[in-house]
Amino acid sequence: xxxxxxxxxxxxxxxxxxxxxxxxxxxxxxxxxxxxxxxxxxxxxxxxxxxxxxxxxxxxxxxxxxxxxxxxxxxxxxxxxxxxxxxxxxxxxxxxxxxxxxxxxxxxxxx
RNA sequence: UAAAUAAUCCAGAUGAUCGCCACCCUUCGCAUGCUUUGCAUGCUACGGGUGGAGGAAAGUCCGAACACCAUUGGUCCAGCUUAGCUGGAUGGGUAAUUGGUAACGCCAACUGGCUCUAGAGUGAUCCAGAGUCAAGACAAGUGCAACAGAAAAUACUCCUUCCGCCCUAGGCGGAUAAGGGUGAAAUUGUCAGAUAAUUAGCUGACACGUUAGCUUGGUGACAAGCUAAACGAGGUAAACUCUACUCGGUGAAAGGUUAAAUAGGUCAAGCUUAGCUUGACGGGUAAACCGCUUGAGCUCAUGAGCAAUCAUGGGUCUAGAUAGAUGAUCAUCACUUCUCGCGUAAGCGAGGAUGACAGAAUUCGGCUUAUAAGAUUGUUUAGACU
RNA sequence: UGCCGGAUCGUCUAAUGGUAGGACUCUGGUUUUUGGUACCAGCUAUCUAGGUUCGAGUCCUAGUCCGGCAG
Numbered sequence: 325x326x327x328x329x330x331x332x333x334x335x336x337x338x339x340x341x342x343x344x345x346x347x348x349x350x351x352x353x354x355x356x357x358x359x360x361x362x363x364x365x366x367x368x369x370x371x372x373x374x375x376x377x378x379x380x381x382x383x384x385x386x387x388x389x390x391x392x393x394x395x396x397x398x399x400x401x402x403x404x405x406x407x408x409x410x411x412x413x414x415x416x417x418x419x420x421x422x423x424x425x426x427x428x429x430x431x432x433x434x435x
Numbered sequence: 436u437a438a439a440u441a442a443u444c445c446a447g448a449u450g451a452u453c454g455c456c457a458c459c460c461u462u463c464g465c466a467u468g469c470u471u472u473g474c475a476u477g478c479u480a481c482g483g484g485u486g487g488a489g490g491a492a493a494g495u496c497c498g499a500a501c502a503c504c505a506u507u508g509g510u511c512c513a514g515c516u517u518a519g520c521u522g523g524a525u526g527g528g529u530a531a532u533u534g535g536u537a538a539c540g541c542c543a544a545c546u547g548g549c550u551c552u553a554g555a556g557u558g559a560u561c562c563a564g565a566g567u568c569a570a571g572a573c574a575a576g577u578g579c580a581a582c583a584g585a586a587a588a589u590a591c592u593c594c595u596u597c598c599g600c601c602c603u604a605g606g607c608g609g610a611u612a613a614g615g616g617u618g619a620a621a622u623u624g625u626c627a628g629a630u631a632a633u634u635a636g637c638u639g640a641c642a643c644g645u646u647a648g649c650u651u652g653g654u655g656a657c658a659a660g661c662u663a664a665a666c667g668a669g670g671u672a673a674a675c676u677c678u679a680c681u682c683g684g685u686g687a688a689a690g691g692u693u694a695a696a697u698a699g700g701u702c703a704a705g706c707u708u709a710g711c712u713u714g715a716c717g718g719g720u721a722a723a724c725c726g727c728u729u730g731a732g733c734u735c736a737u738g739a740g741c742a743a744u745c746a747u748g749g750g751u752c753u754a755g756a757u758a759g760a761u762g763a764u765c766a767u768c769a770c771u772u773c774u775c776g777c778g779u780a781a782g783c784g785a786g787g788a789u790g791a792c793a794g795a796a797u798u799c800g801g802c803u804u805a806u807a808a809g810a811u812u813g814u815u816u817a818g819a820c821u
Numbered sequence: 822u823g824c825c826g827g828a829u830c831g832u833c834u835a836a837u838g839g840u841a842g843g844a845c846u847c848u849g850g851u852u853u854u855u856g857g858u859a860c861c862a863g864c865u866a867u868c869u870a871g872g873u874u875c876g877a878g879u880c881c882u883a884g885u886c887c888g889g890c891a892g
Contacts, residue, residue, distance in 0.1 A: 326454095326455080327454090327455080328455090328456090331758085331759095332758080333757090333758085334757080334758065337758065367758065368758085369758070370758095377493095377793075377794090378493090378793085378794055379792095379793055379794060382762095382794070385758095386762065386763080390454090390762090390763070393454075
């Protein structure tokens with residue numbers, strides 16, 4: 325789990341989704357926004373349309389967060405980032421998900 | 436013994452490392468206050484300690500607690516002798532009985548119906564066990580019943596049967612409901628009489644059943660028995676309806692405390708005096724905090740009760756997040772299963788899988804649905820032995 | 822979190838508890854030199870599982886999926 329200062333609150337998520345810059349892959353997309361602070365914060369959004377079971381949704385959240393914690397030394401500071409999943413994310417392999425995350429972050433020049 | 440199925444129990448254990456949440460403690464730092472060099476409170480950081488999902492947390496199908504709103508009692512309308520009555524219109528829910536409960540559509544016991552199995556009996560039937568039942572009323576009224584059938588309900592006559600006439604292929608009229616046939620369903624049965632005639636509740640007797648009354652037993656549903664110059668009444672209420680009982684609305688995004696901002700308001704001061712500025716009060720939005728976890732709690736013992744459950748006493752505190760914590764990896768043991776190798780076999784060794792359903796969101800009581808492996812019990816089937 | 826509504830041929834849409842109908846589509850045939858049009862015939866459905874009933878698309882219960890509303 326991410327520490328509290330690296331998470332986003334409800335308001336921040338809404339502003340990021342409304343004003344952020346979007347980048348897509350077939351099963352995942354991100355919205356990012358500069359926040360003028362020392363930290364880069366993340367959150368993961370999974371709709372109940374992706375899967376009806378909360379256990380499956382929590383597992384995907386944990387997989388993404390664990391990968392972000394492992395890579396946290398490489399990030400630039402000062403971004404708010406929201407990961408939003410699409411239906412189909414449950415069927416792919418873990419390596420594909422991780423490479424998609426790296427692709428999206430590098431495309432935004434955060435890494 | 437094996438398999439299937441149903442119910443109940445259980446929902447791997449120990450240790451290490453890396454992370455997350457809550458609370459507590461030590462130290463350092465910062466801020467505020469004070470009796471001023473220390474103490475108190477708060478916050479941040481490092482470190483340490485303790486605790487951290489379920490039997491269904493799920494579905495949201497019922498019920499309750501709690502909070503606010505409305506309010507003379509389900510709702511609406513009207514009236515008046517106006518704080519309680521009357522009248523009218525109009526809904527939702529439940530349904531044998533008794534008990535339990537905060538309450539329930541839940542639970543327990545019991546009664547009755549139906550189904551299955553075993554036993555007794557020539558048989559009707561009786562009895563035991565298991566399962567199951569939205570199990571008030573169709574004998575208040577209304578409605579409905581396709582096709583088939585003569586007829587689907589204040590009855591009726593297709594074939595057959597009986598009588599009379601024409602006259603003998605058959606037709607006409609009358610009688611009957613025993614038999615046939617149709618259908619999911621067809622007007623209780625036996626005997627005798629009456630009749631032109633027969634196997635007609637048309638009449639009588641008996642049996643069966645229903646209803647009513649009485650007696651006995653039971654808290655009661657009900658059971659057993661008796662009586663009737665009462666009756667023979669088809670089905671359907673998960674059809675309308677009737678009867679009895681019962682029911683305010685909104686949901687923790689309820690609501691409460693503090694409170695930036697904005698509009699409009701009151702007061703005071705100052706300045707130019709149509710007014711403006713500042714401050715205070717009040718106002719109440721964002722936000723924060725509370726609500727929030729000590730509760731119809733868990734557990735043990737004793738007692739009451741057939742049981743559900745209740746009473747008394749002892750012990751105990753056991754998640755509280757806010758886009759949402761409770762996770763990941765490794766090792767060992769336990770457990771089941773799969774693969775490979777060795778072995779006649781028992782077994783041994785190596786490797787893999789932890790096995791299912793599934794994640795708190797105000798809290799409880801139920802119901803429903805989903806559940807791998809293992810354990811216990813019941814039922815069914817198959818096999819072996821006696 | 823709370824609360825509503827719906828599910829019928831491939832698509833759209835009917836059906837009072839009593840043979841699931843129609844339109845478009847599709848398939849085959851006739852007409853035409855061919856295609857279209859027209860005509861004829863055919864294929865194809867009650868979301869799932871139980872119950873009530875003689876008999877459920879319809880009534881009741883449970884589940885699955887879809888859609889909507891509040892804030």
